[in-house]
Amino acid sequence: MNKPKREIVVCRTDGRLDYPIKVLFWSLLLGLMGCIQGCGESQEDLFMKHAKRSRSNDDAETVEAPAKAVAARPAKPQPEEQPNVAVAKPQPQAATATVESAPKGPEVDHTPPPASLAEELGIQPISERKPDAELSVAERRRRSVANMTKIYEALDAYRYQHRGYLPRAFSLSAGGLPTLSWRVEILPFLGYQKLYEKFDFSRGWNVSPNKELLEFIPDEYASVERFDTKTNYLVPSGGGHLFEVGSQSDPTRIDDGFDNTLILIEVNDSQAVNWTEPKDFNPPDVNAYEKYLGKLREDGTFAMWANGLPVLLASGLEPMQIRKALTHSGEEALRAVDIHRAIAIEEVEGDPETDLDESMDLPETSEVAGTPTQAPQLARPEIQEAEYQREPVPVAIEIATAQEKLRMLFRDRIAEAKSKGDKSKLAAEFLATGIEMDADAAGAYVLQEAALRTACEIGDDKILIEAIDQRVARFDVDSYRENLNWIRDFGQSTASRDESGLKSTTLLQRAIPVIFAGIHEDEYMEASAVARIANRYTSNSRDDVIPRLFTRLRTQLGIAKREYDKSVDYLQQYRKNPENRRAGAAFGNYLCFIKGDWEKGMDLIAQGEGNDLVEVVLLDRQGAGSAHEQVTLGDAWWELSRRGSGAYRQGAQDRAVAWYTQALERLPDSLDRIHVENRLQEAEATIGHSPIALCLQLAEELGVDLNQSLTSLAVDGNRSLRRDDDDD
Numbered sequence: 080m081n082k083p084k085r086e087i088v089v090c091r092t093d094g095r096l097d098y099p100i101k102v103l104f105w106s107l108l109l110g111l112m113g114c115i116q117g118c119g120e121s122q123e124d125l126f127m128k129h130a131k132r133s134r135s136n137d138d139a140e141t142v143e144a145p146a147k148a149v150a151a152r153p154a155k156p157q158p159e160e161q162p163n164v165a166v167a168k169p170q171p172q173a174a175t176a177t178v179e180s181a182p183k184g185p186e187v188d189h190t191p192p193p194a195s196l197a198e199e200l201g202i203q204p205i206s207e208r209k210p211d212a213e214l215s216v217a218e219r220r221r222r223s224v225a226n227m228t229k230i231y232e233a234l235d236a237y238r239y240q241h242r243g244y245l246p247r248a249f250s251l252s253a254g255g256l257p258t259l260s261w262r263v264e265i266l267p268f269l270g271y272q273k274l275y276e277k278f279d280f281s282r283g284w285n286v287s288p289n290k291e292l293l294e295f296i297p298d299e300y301a302s303v304e305r306f307d308t309k310t311n312y313l314v315p316s317g318g319g320h321l322f323e324v325g326s327q328s329d330p331t332r333i334d335d336g337f338d339n340t341l342i343l344i345e346v347n348d349s350q351a352v353n354w355t356e357p358k359d360f361n362p363p364d365v366n367a368y369e370k371y372l373g374k375l376r377e378d379g380t381f382a383m384w385a386n387g388l389p390v391l392l393a394s395g396l397e398p399m400q401i402r403k404a405l406t407h408s409g410e411e412a413l414r415a416v417d418i419h420r421a422i423a424i425e426e427v428e429g430d431p432e433t434d435l436d437e438s439m440d441l442p443e444t445s446e447v448a449g450t451p452t453q454a455p456q457l458a459r460p461e462i463q464e465a466e467y468q469r470e471p472v473p474v475a476i477e478i479a480t481a482q483e484k485l486r487m488l489f490r491d492r493i494a495e496a497k498s499k500g501d502k503s504k505l506a507a508e509f510l511a512t513g514i515e516m517d518a519d520a521a522g523a524y525v526l527q528e529a530a531l532r533t534a535c536e537i538g539d540d541k542i543l544i545e546a547i548d549q550r551v552a553r554f555d556v557d558s559y560r561e562n563l564n565w566i567r568d569f570g571q572s573t574a575s576r577d578e579s580g581l582k583s584t585t586l587l588q589r590a591i592p593v594i595f596a597g598i599h600e601d602e603y604m605e606a607s608a609v610a611r612i613a614n615r616y617t618s619n620s621r622d623d624v625i626p627r628l629f630t631r632l633r634t635q636l637g638i639a640k641r642e643y644d645k646s647v648d649y650l651q652q653y654r655k656n657p658e659n660r661r662a663g664a665a666f667g668n669y670l671c672f673i674k675g676d677w678e679k680g681m682d683l684i685a686q687g688e689g690n691d692l693v694e695v696v697l698l699d700r701q702g703a704g705s706a707h708e709q710v711t712l713g714d715a716w717w718e719l720s721r722r723g724s725g726a727y728r729q730g731a732q733d734r735a736v737a738w739y740t741q742a743l744e745r746l747p748d749s750l751d752r753i754h755v756e757n758r759l760q761e762a763e764a765t766i767g768h769s770p771i772a773l774c775l776q777l778a779e780e781l782g783v784d785l786n787q788s789l790t791s792l793a794v795d796g797n798r799s800l801r802r803d804d805d806d807d
Contacts, residue, residue, distance in 0.1 A: 200273050204294035209306040213607055213637045222303045224422055227343055227383050229299045230312055233268035248322040249357030250280045257357035259284050262300060271297055284355040293353060300354045309351040313360040314343055319406040337385035340407045345381040347374040349575060366398045377630050390419035467794055469555040473521040481521035499537045506533040506542045510549055531565055535572040540586040543569050551793035558789035559596040563605055570612030583616045591783045595774045603640035607633050625780055632773040638725055639673050639770050660686045672730035675771050695719055709742035710751055717758060729768035736762045
């Protein structure tokens, strides 16, 4: 009898309204519709038409949460015969993500193997499969659930062929040493028979021929964030867990039942292991699971019950609840339903990751309207870059000579510095010595380099930032590149460290202006990598707003990258053909809503017609002479914001807030004033929906001035250090 095919389906709803969005647009902005010909309607007519609309009661409205996804349980296997299990070999999916480096483990040679081996196995090395742009939150979640489902199905197929027994946690050599993980053992059930046959189970995972096969990590094991040779999908191992060390679990001893026992769990990046490595989830501290779980997904931890049900273990569970779910002793009264939720795929934060909302359809043609008279300035910080006299970077031969001198002078001190504390003191001495070397630029440069490399090695973020600033303050280097490159190196060096001990205000405070500068440079993936590193140094508290803001910032940076890529095409089209006003208006949308450049962006958007956004932009550019007109403009932008999503919602809301703020200064005590105050309070309580808004919120939380450039931060900090030294 053939084994029945099982499917695990994660259902989802997106919470969108059923009626056509166009009807809503016309009903909300009826007074602004119509063609503008010649000089068009007067400013007074436009205000009157818009103000005649009845004010909505959205000051007190609530947003219904999207329905939670529900996962269907698979059918139970009927183990009457041992079928020939044939699992279709999955094809690597086209992906779109680059991320920061993986956690470090034992030294492994990741040089791409010969092409002939890839051809023989029918799978490319993971370095060839790494995508170019970061996946959206929804896509990462979807793929992770799919990966866990396929791994479970392979485990279940193995169990079905082995009288209900799961594979051992790892294989053993003749001498009783662990060699290869269970992940290698089930390769044939995932469809990788040829890869399976290449492994030597008598030898360790990190020696030949096994180490050369690391690069061929199956898609099912690969991290959807990093795409490297490490996997986040681990099984509970050790005594009392489904994967006993050194033996196979007896299915008759699973007292809690497969419905109430976890078989697979997705761990934090710091706990990821090389996929062939005989290592899994067995934390030494069972009362501190937050060290190992919950940092990868926004709302908790993905896990799989032994019955094949993928679920979300929500943030905030007690350690005892997690421990009971991981073990299978019948003494523990635990029901799976008490601790899990269905996995929501499309909407995690109540913020659908869509591109330009349908409510803001791109305009076609029209005439350019007049210039604004009283347009408000949005609270978008402008980086103030002063002129500083800095020295050129020493030439290569001078640096090489200085490095040799440094090695001779500090060779014994470097060899004696064994502990982190000793190395930190030595790095601080390098910087203190270098800052006094006014006449020896090359000497100062190599001392800074030594301090930077030591800081990365020992994970000392304070030394790192001080060394970066000392270099930027003295030498004519690109302050953004210098910060970006060293923070990324620092993140790579510390990636495998226990996240529970990583907390640093210094690194977080520097990350914000670096990310903001990255947005200014349109380098959204580089900014996202910095945000990812910074998020590891936030508090482990589930209630802390800062890690949630960093997580959302990464999401919005990914969206901004996609919008930027499209905007480049639109700009090229517009430059080739200035009559292509649709392309010009599309680029204007990017300038306004992603970059925050409203002055240039609205000029381009205003060239469109037949669109609510165009009508409001035309009204905005005419300005407002009275508080009543300012409130009317604020209402127009606010209504548009309620129909948008992501950065488009945020941008329209920011514009509304700017007009409301102007009006509030002039409004007497009245219902209009109460209305405006309510809107401003609602906006203030909203978590940002765009990269710029989130940078502003993080800057406020961390006490960072985003008007100050990275160069000025370095120069001011260096001057302060010199004053402190003089005082001493």
